Structures are given as structure tokens and as C-alpha cells.
Amino acid sequence: MVSGFPGLRSFEGRALRAQLDGYIRRVVDVDVEAATPGEADKPARSTTTPYRDALERLWIVDPVPAWAPTRNPISRLIRSPKHHLADPALAARLLRVGADALIAGRSTGYAIPRDGSSLGHLFESLVALSVRVYAQASEAAVGHMQTAGGAHEVDLIVERDDHRVVAIEVKLSQAYRRRDGIAVVPAALLGP
Numbered sequence: 001m002v003s004g005f006p007g008l009r010s011f012e013g014r015a016l017r018a019q020l021d022g023y024i025r026r027v028v029d030v031d032v033e034a035a036t037p038g039e040a041d042k043p044a045r046s047t048t049t050p051y052r053d054a055l056e057r058l059w060i061v062d063p064v065p066a067w068a069p070t071r072n073p074i075s076r077l078i079r080s081p082k083h084h085l086a087d088p089a090l091a092a093r094l095l096r097v098g099a100d101a102l103i104a105g106r107s108t109g110y111a112i113p114r115d116g117s118s119l120g121h122l123f124e125s126l127v128a129l130s131v132r133v134y135a136q137a138s139e140a141a142v143g144h145m146q147t148a149g150g151a152h153e154v155d156l157i158v159e160r161d162d163h164r165v166v167a168i169e170v171k172l173s174q175a176y177r178r179r180d181g182i183a184v185v186p187a188a189l190l191g192p
Contacts, residue, residue, distance in 0.1 A: 003089040067143030076148040
């Protein structure tokens with residue numbers, strides 16, 4: 001596992017884990033007062049919002065805004081942002097799971113609130129980070145789309161000022177072209 005933080009790119013193994021742990025401790029102990037861990041009840045939105053806002057100000061949590069097309073044939077789109085950690089290595093470290101365990105699909109020991117594997121969720125955050133960097137270089141905006149009730153969603157939508165749009169659904173699979181002409185492309189092939 002590697003970190004996307006420029007100052008941590010040269011670290012590996014134990015040194016990287018120590019740096020990530022120190023960074024997390026600094027954020028929790030100094031920058032944001034920690035919430036009481038281990039409580040079984042889900043905290044109220046009024047409790048979590050100040051924490052999320054503080055993590056956004058510290059560039060730890062990166063909100064992907066909801067996409068709002070100008071000509072919207074889809075009614076009832078969710079308007080709230082989707083949040084990713086700025087560096088998926090932070091999430092992996094918080095879960096205490098390494099690359100081998102992620103790839104093997106071993107349990108992290110923590111309940112993930114959505115269906116899917118930890119690797120899939122962390123991969124989506126990595127792709128979101130990469131796509132946002134590439135989009136910024138191309139003067140494009142990145143959002144996500146989800147209908148109310150969650151029946152339909154698109155993980156990332158990249159839109160340029162000329163209204164050209166690319167929709168990205170993040171999956172851990174091979175490249176292929178669907179019968180309807182949609183290309184399914186590995187994230188490793190993405191670039192500016």
C-alpha cells in the first residue's frame with residue numbers, strides 16, 4: 001500500500017504505517033476533538049456535520065458534489081455531496097488492513113454501511129481522487145449522480161464547460177465494450 005500524500009510517497013511498510021498513524025492521531029487529538037468511539041447508536045446529523053465540516057476544512061474528507069444537469073429528464077436527483085477520504089491509505093490504516101488482505105477480500109472486522117468489499121470502496125475513493133485531478137487539469141467539473149431512493153446512480157460524472165459529459169461507474173473488473181457501445185475501461189488507463 002502507498003499513500004497519495006506527496007510527503008509520504010517515499011515511505012513503505014512500517015515507516016508508512018507509522019506516518020499514517022501519526023497523521024491520524026494528529027487530526028483526531030489536535031485538529032478535531034474525537035467523538036466517543038464504540039457507541040452502538042448512529043449519531044445524529046447535528047452531531048456528525050461539524051466533524052465532517054472540520055475534516056473538509058483540513059482537506060481530509062473530499063466532497064464530490066451532486067451533478068445537476070441543465071436539462072434534467074431525470075426527476076428526483078439527490079442534491080447532497082458524496083464524501084471520500086482525500087487519501088484511501090488513511091481509510092485502510094484506520095481499518096488496520098493492508099494490501100494483501102484487501103486483495104484477498106479478508107474481513108476488516110468493521111461493518112461497512114454499504115454492500116461490497118473494502119477494496120471496492122477504497123478503489124472507488126482512489127479513482128475519485130485520480131479523476132478529480134485529471135478533470136482539474138482539463139478544466140472540467142466532477143460530480144456524482146443518484147436518484148432519490150438509490151435506484152440509479154453514477155459514481156462520477158465529468159463535465160466540461162462545453163457540456164460534454166463522461167459518466168464513470170467504478171468497478172474492479174477487466175476492460176470491455178458493452179453491446180450498447182459503452183466502454184468499460186480500467187482506471188489504470190485514465191489520464192489527462
